[in-house]
Amino acid sequence: MTVTWRKSTSSGANTSCVEVANSLDAVRDSKNPSGPVLSVDRAEFTAFLADVKSGRFDG
Template identity: 70%
Template sequence: MTDLTRAKWRKSRRSTNSGGNCVEVANTLDAVRDSKNPQGPVLTCAPAALGAFLAGVKSGRLD
């Protein structure tokens, strides 16, 4: 697993400042977290699995 203490996080382009559902992805592409709770839990996985997960989210299959 990657050391996430030095990771750079990028917020989704669809995020707003109005309290909606927002995620951030680490520059290592193996972790996501809730942008409203950056000190909270982090979901980690293999980069290829993260790509499949994000594709599922974007398509609405995981709503």
Template identity: 55%
Template sequence: MKPTTQPASAPLEWVKSSYSGNNGNCVEVAALPGGGRALRDSKDPSGPVLTFTRAEFRAFIAGARDGEFGEA
């Protein structure tokens, strides 16, 4: 996972989960060329972006499902 600014390529299509409410506390995800993913905070769309390779994103999602990150 690499924190970056907005990727320099063509604009990304950012998506929020359908489970997200309208409170502004959302994480958005975008597909990257090559199968990776980018994540950002919906409250700060011009802020930092985390980029993941395909394998890193799969591991991140699996960890989240398994509760590896604890409760916030």
């Protein structure tokens, strides 16, 4: 299976960010796409993304 990766549209040309698999079960460093991949629990990651979008972690 081919994994499609995406990064935030707000990152623009910045390469210092993470990319998320479209399946929402993995993340990786955009600067090192052939490097290690962190597998995550999809439900927990979806909840984390909802918290980010709600502004919960804004300083």
